[in-house]
Amino acid sequence: MxxxxxxxxxxxxxxxxxxxxTVYRGQYAAxxxxxFDLLPGTSSAIVGPNGSGKSTLVQAILDLIPHTSGSVQxxxxxxxxxxxxxxxxxxxxxxxxxxxxFPISVAELVRLGWVKTDRAMSQNAALSQALQRVNxxxxxxxxxxxxxxxxxxxxxxAYCLVVPRKLLILxxxxxxxxxxxxxxxxxxxxxxxxxxxxxxxxVSHDLxxxxxxxxxxxxxxxxxxxxxxxxxALSPQNLLQTYGSTFSRYHHxx
Amino acid sequence: MQDFLxxxxxxxxxxxxxxxxxxxxxxxxxxxxxxxxxLSFFSHAVGHAALVGIAMGVLLQVDPTWTLLPFTLIFGIAxxxxxxxxxxxxxxxxxxxxxxxxxxxxxxxSFIRGYRGNLxxxxxxxxxxxxxxxxxxxxxxLIASVSILLATLRQQILLTLNQSVAKVxxxxxxxxxxxxxxxxxxxxxxxxxxxxxxxxxxxxVIPASTAKLLSHQFKPYLIGSVAIGAISSLVGMIVSGTLxxxxxxxxxxxxxxxxxxxxxLIKLTAAWVKV
Numbered sequence: 001m002x003x004x005x006x007x008x009x010x011x012x013x014x015x016x017x018x019x020x021x022t023v024y025r026g027q028y029a030a031x032x033x034x035x036f037d038l039l040p041g042t043s044s045a046i047v048g049p050n051g052s053g054k055s056t057l058v059q060a061i062l063d064l065i066p067h068t069s070g071s072v073q074x075x076x077x078x079x080x081x082x083x084x085x086x087x088x089x090x091x092x093x094x095x096x097x098x099x100x101x102f103p104i105s106v107a108e109l110v111r112l113g114w115v116k117t118d119r120a121m122s123q124n125a126a127l128s129q130a131l132q133r134v135n136x137x138x139x140x141x142x143x144x145x146x147x148x149x150x151x152x153x154x155x156x157x158a159y160c161l162v163v164p165r166k167l168l169i170l171x172x173x174x175x176x177x178x179x180x181x182x183x184x185x186x187x188x189x190x191x192x193x194x195x196x197x198x199x200x201x202x203v204s205h206d207l208x209x210x211x212x213x214x215x216x217x218x219x220x221x222x223x224x225x226x227x228x229x230x231x232x233a234l235s236p237q238n239l240l241q242t243y244g245s246t247f248s249r250y251h252h253x254x
Numbered sequence: 255m256q257d258f259l260x261x262x263x264x265x266x267x268x269x270x271x272x273x274x275x276x277x278x279x280x281x282x283x284x285x286x287x288x289x290x291x292x293l294s295f296f297s298h299a300v301g302h303a304a305l306v307g308i309a310m311g312v313l314l315q316v317d318p319t320w321t322l323l324p325f326t327l328i329f330g331i332a333x334x335x336x337x338x339x340x341x342x343x344x345x346x347x348x349x350x351x352x353x354x355x356x357x358x359x360x361x362x363x364s365f366i367r368g369y370r371g372n373l374x375x376x377x378x379x380x381x382x383x384x385x386x387x388x389x390x391x392x393x394x395x396l397i398a399s400v401s402i403l404l405a406t407l408r409q410q411i412l413l414t415l416n417q418s419v420a421k422v423x424x425x426x427x428x429x430x431x432x433x434x435x436x437x438x439x440x441x442x443x444x445x446x447x448x449x450x451x452x453x454x455x456x457x458x459v460i461p462a463s464t465a466k467l468l469s470h471q472f473k474p475y476l477i478g479s480v481a482i483g484a485i486s487s488l489v490g491m492i493v494s495g496t497l498x499x500x501x502x503x504x505x506x507x508x509x510x511x512x513x514x515x516x517x518x519l520i521k522l523t524a525a526w527v528k529v
């Protein structure tokens with residue numbers, strides 16, 4: 001039986017293909033000869049110590065900074081040629097809201113993520129549904145400056161999912177979700193992945209979360225030290241190689 | 255007050271009030287983006303560099319408006335280009351070009367033979383001297399700014415919040431940054447004739463900051479900034495006409511008082527809620 005695909009994309013064709021990617025920051029190779037594929041509906045995490053090039057890698061994938069050599073394809077095309085497929089990408093960096101005093105309400109912020117596509121609902125319907133999915137309907141009219149850290153992160157997730165996407169890239173955007181929010185948060189991400197075959201790529205420091213929710217781990221320290229399923233990729237030996245000898249396994253403190 | 259009503263009968267006073275209110279609206283509107291994009295020092299530098307444009311006009315014996323507009327436009331774009339092309343902090347770049355331009359401006363002014371009394375006019379402006387061309391230019395800029403920025407409002411807010419995210423969503427970030435600087439530089443040039451180099455930035459900064467104290471949603475903030483800009487100009491002109499104060503500084507004084515009043519009211523309300 002032929003599976004009914006949710007879209008025009010082949011389920012086995014990589015969403016992201018990175019091959020031999022090298023990025024120089026001035027004279028310094030911040031990312032060196034990195035290659036990997038992300039398959040549709042999978043969840044991958046980039047882990048590594050501070051300064052190992054995680055954010056640089058993400059920014060180079062999204063063409064926010066130029067790369068020196070190698071290539072990146074998203075949905076089988078170079079990012080400059082994505083056209084409207086660009087709207088299928090959600091990107092959330094750590095400092096998206098740099099200034100918490102920015103005069104903008106939750107509803108106004110979430111609406112910014114909306115674009116008119118064939119698959120998208122009307123703006124108002126999409127806004128209501130996105131807020132409902134992250135349990136933030138009651139925050140609709142609040143200013144972002146009045147939200148708690150956990151609330152803000154749920155609202156940012158609503159921003160990401162206000163239109164259906166194929167790929168969500170989180171660069172430590174949700175590093176400090178509050179404890180009770182955390183389980184809901186990751187189960188919502190899992191749900192998006194299973195039901196709408198979103199592909200997830202996140203930069204994370206939380207190896208416990210990575211072990212529970214990711215299919216693929218990319219251990220980065222300028223070059224790719226190891227990659228694979230969490231059980232094998234996060235072996236003590238690989239962690240030692242990625243983080244160096246001073247590393248003791250990071251546990252999330254609350 | 256009777257004096258003021260008589261004053262209102264004069265065409266120069268009507269033009270001054272129209273110009274003041276239009277500038278209040280235009281600067282309030284652009285200022286709301288200036289405040290959030292941390293461009294206030296940018297407009298400050300453009301305003302001071304405008305001295306070169308004015309001195310060139312006087313030396314070439316043409317209406318300074320026609321040297322001022324192209325000069326501020328080129329200056330604004332050049333500064334943004336310099337900021338993008340070096341890894342120096344933007345306030346260092348702004349200080350460098352501001353000082354350089356001021357030095358050139360003062361030297362050029364020293365070449366002006368004979369009467370240099372209108373230098374005070376350059377520093378403080380003279381809203382009573384605006385002509386219909388100035389009002390037409392202000393109106394044109396206002397229409398251009400409002401139609402461009404409102405038609406792309408979601409992209410404008412997104413690129414103000416975070417340029418990387420805007421770029422990933424397909425916003426032409428560089429195009430919009432330069433376009434905004436073009437509008438801002440021309441606005442500064444047009445406003446200088448009315449309010450002068452020293453006070454032009456008040457029009458861009460104070461109403462928007464007052465609106466930011468009042469509102470934590472974007473649309474009310476934008477409307478508030480425009481309204482405060484317009485009201486300050488109107489009240490400022492009345493104050494100026496009634497008490498025979500200089501016009502530009504009267505408007506800025508009203509903007510400043512409104513800011514203090516709003517600040518005070520917010521502090522009082524906060525204290526009241528606590529009790």
